Amino acid sequence: MSALLPAWTDAEGAARVRALFADALGGEPDGVWAAPGRVNLIGEHTDYNDGLCLPLALPHRTFVALRARPDRTARLVSAQEGAASGAAGGRRAVREVDLDGVAPAGSAGAVDGWPAYPAGVAWALAGDGHPVPGFDVAVDSCVPYGAGLSSSAAIECAVAVALDGVGGLGLAGPDDDAGRARLAAACVRAENEVAGAPTGGMDQAASLRCRSGHALLLDTSDGSVTQIPFDLAAAGLALLVVDTRAEHRLVDGQYARRREVCESAAAALGVASLRVVADALAAGTTTLTEVLDRLADDEQRRRVRHVVTEIERVRALVDVLSAAPGAALTGTALAEAGALLDGSHASLAEDYEVSCDELDLAVTAARAAGAHGARMTGGGFGGSAIALVDAASAAEVADAVERAFAAAGFARPEFLVAEPAGAAAPVG
Numbered sequence: 001m002s003a004l005l006p007a008w009t010d011a012e013g014a015a016r017v018r019a020l021f022a023d024a025l026g027g028e029p030d031g032v033w034a035a036p037g038r039v040n041l042i043g044e045h046t047d048y049n050d051g052l053c054l055p056l057a058l059p060h061r062t063f064v065a066l067r068a069r070p071d072r073t074a075r076l077v078s079a080q081e082g083a084a085s086g087a088a089g090g091r092r093a094v095r096e097v098d099l100d101g102v103a104p105a106g107s108a109g110a111v112d113g114w115p116a117y118p119a120g121v122a123w124a125l126a127g128d129g130h131p132v133p134g135f136d137v138a139v140d141s142c143v144p145y146g147a148g149l150s151s152s153a154a155i156e157c158a159v160a161v162a163l164d165g166v167g168g169l170g171l172a173g174p175d176d177d178a179g180r181a182r183l184a185a186a187c188v189r190a191e192n193e194v195a196g197a198p199t200g201g202m203d204q205a206a207s208l209r210c211r212s213g214h215a216l217l218l219d220t221s222d223g224s225v226t227q228i229p230f231d232l233a234a235a236g237l238a239l240l241v242v243d244t245r246a247e248h249r250l251v252d253g254q255y256a257r258r259r260e261v262c263e264s265a266a267a268a269l270g271v272a273s274l275r276v277v278a279d280a281l282a283a284g285t286t287t288l289t290e291v292l293d294r295l296a297d298d299e300q301r302r303r304v305r306h307v308v309t310e311i312e313r314v315r316a317l318v319d320v321l322s323a324a325p326g327a328a329l330t331g332t333a334l335a336e337a338g339a340l341l342d343g344s345h346a347s348l349a350e351d352y353e354v355s356c357d358e359l360d361l362a363v364t365a366a367r368a369a370g371a372h373g374a375r376m377t378g379g380g381f382g383g384s385a386i387a388l389v390d391a392a393s394a395a396e397v398a399d400a401v402e403r404a405f406a407a408a409g410f411a412r413p414e415f416l417v418a419e420p421a422g423a424a425a426p427v428g
């Protein structure tokens with residue numbers, strides 16, 4: 001039977017980063033903080049179009065043990081770095097970054113590799129005028145790396161709440177959504193400007209602003225959020241995540257290209273963003289055909305069709321979830337939710353062209369094994385898919401996907417269950 005990837009408890013995660021800290025950096029950290037990865041239920045490639053998306057935080061988190069330093073140096077160590085380079089055992093490499101010398105990606109002085117995330121967060125917070133100290137940090141994570149589950153945003157957000165803690169920024173209170181939105185904005189700048197990935201902001205909002213038991217309706221046109229109760233267990237359902245192990249990279253040209261085409265299409269339509277088009281469709285003041293007819297370029301037409309119909313699907317799924325009694329998805333509501341997930345995948349695969357063979361197979365195999373709906377989640381080009389399944393048949397669906405992957409000669413996928421968890425916070 002396919003094993004489900006377990007999420008670490010507070011105690012387990014804290015013990016790991018404390019041990020790594022003592023071993024690689026010496027002494028005790030000031031504290032331990034953790035931030036979750038995410039899956040997006042629906043609303044893909046909408047966040048950089050002022051659109052809507054509906055992510056939820058995973059129980060799988062990145063843990064950091066951090067200690068403030070009296071200078072402006074960051075010393076950083078990650079349990080994943082050794083794992084990635086095959087340097088199992090032995091002491092992990094400690095990286096060092098001069099926080100006053102952090103420069104934008106692509107320029108001289110740019111920070112190489114994963115330290116760009118923590119260093120970028122310190123840089124962005126300092127740029128906002130916050131008194132951010134130098135720091136020693138040890139990082140370990142059970143968020144699968146490169147799986148489209150926001151492992152990089154989880155590092156950023158864990159470091160953001162840690163720096164908030166040691167620097168006394170006062171932005172990360174559990175109910176301080178406005179403060180958390182500011183931390184999220186700093187993390188997005190770290191990712192865009194220091195790590196050089198032109199992502200849209202959904203991941204950082206999910207990691208810092210989600211609530212346990214809820215999906216987060218994020219309106220990226222104004223950054224506002226609405227907590228949508230999402231209680232799958234009440235209806236005997238589960239959200240199965242299939243990590244296809246097909247490599248997922250956002251720091252390449254494809255994601256940036258999608259973003260550029262959306263922006264040029266908006267310009268051609270004379271609107272500030274494609275959200276304006278989606279709202280006009282929702283208000284009935286125009287039709288999709290009318291909009292698409294105004295675009296000469298076929299690539300633009302397909303990308304626009306995805307974005308505006310995807311925003312519509314977010315609204316529709318939120319309506320279904322809000323109307324489901326006791327937040328329990330059953331009967332027609334369940335069928336509608338499943339159809340919306342399926343529709344999202346088709347649109348991402350055909351119009352947006354960000355799926356791949358592994359993601360398509362994960363989705364079709366899950367559906368054939370009884371999933372109510374399934375779609376790729378995250379940026380695409382590899383990464384993970386989600387399937388809405390009966391909780392009792394999650395293992396069966398996972399087995400079926402695993403068999404289909406073996407038959408196709410793909411790498412063995414991994415599985416986890418996404419129970420909507422809470423946001424980044426201190427641990428213990």
Ligand code: GLA
Pocket residue numbers: 040043044045046047048199200201202203250378379380
């Ligand atoms: C990645 C990015 C997000 C978002 C998704 C697609 O996860 O980091 O900002 O654009 O892709 O929805």
